[in-house]
Amino acid sequence: MSLIEKFLWELFFPTKCVFCGNYHSGYICPKCLSKLPMPDRYCQLCGRPLTGINEICYNCEREGAIWDGFEFLGYYRDTWEDVIKALKFQNKPYIAQAIAKLAKERILKRNWKIDIVTFVPLSYKRIKERGYNQSEYLAYFLSKELKVSYGSLLYLKKEIRPQKELNLEERIKNVKGAFEVELSYQEQTYGNILIIDDVYTTGATLKECINTLKTKVRYDKMYAFTVVRAL
Numbered sequence: 001m002s003l004i005e006k007f008l009w010e011l012f013f014p015t016k017c018v019f020c021g022n023y024h025s026g027y028i029c030p031k032c033l034s035k036l037p038m039p040d041r042y043c044q045l046c047g048r049p050l051t052g053i054n055e056i057c058y059n060c061e062r063e064g065a066i067w068d069g070f071e072f073l074g075y076y077r078d079t080w081e082d083v084i085k086a087l088k089f090q091n092k093p094y095i096a097q098a099i100a101k102l103a104k105e106r107i108l109k110r111n112w113k114i115d116i117v118t119f120v121p122l123s124y125k126r127i128k129e130r131g132y133n134q135s136e137y138l139a140y141f142l143s144k145e146l147k148v149s150y151g152s153l154l155y156l157k158k159e160i161r162p163q164k165e166l167n168l169e170e171r172i173k174n175v176k177g178a179f180e181v182e183l184s185y186q187e188q189t190y191g192n193i194l195i196i197d198d199v200y201t202t203g204a205t206l207k208e209c210i211n212t213l214k215t216k217v218r219y220d221k222m223y224a225f226t227v228v229r230a231l
């Protein structure tokens, strides 16, 4: 592309691919998008890959789920790992914005009626280090994409250790009682809530957040969305 072409292109199609920086009218160029595989057969409640004809995996059928639906973009490996790293450490809100556009497509496919989007709070230590909470960015942009309310419903009332250092039992203990609903949001009725996190591993953090919400607000349906899910 010559300089003048570049100039004209930018004038009419002002966005660049958020991952490779190449000029493209969308937020993510087709080449980068092709490196981000999104599964189409998975458990509607936890995202586990499915082999049979059921919509829900054996585990969820047996144990049920704390939410009415779970959605995600990809499994936590390969290029998706780079996306999460970029989202977590580069402090570039437009990456969250690009991911929110992909998330919107997935959520519209599920026909969920969302009234408010919220997110899992991040430890104050992490926020101090990074300057932001990636899930908060995502929730904000996704609420804009879906044209619904956005609310910072939860906060952390005690410092927690990074969940990735812990096993399942320790993870549950680590987040137990760690969250609280912001006073201004308590005792309200919200219709359907969508809660956002970046990575789903054991679900311990998301579940604790939802349990906390259950005690302090009224809602109809609870949906959860994470960018990636561990395999």
Ligand SMILES: [Zn+2]
Pocket: 017, 018, 019, 020, 021, 022, 028, 029, 030, 031, 032, 033
């Ligand atoms: Zn690209």
Ligand SMILES: [Zn+2]
Pocket: 043, 044, 045, 046, 047, 048, 056, 057, 058, 059, 060, 061
């Ligand atoms: Zn499942």
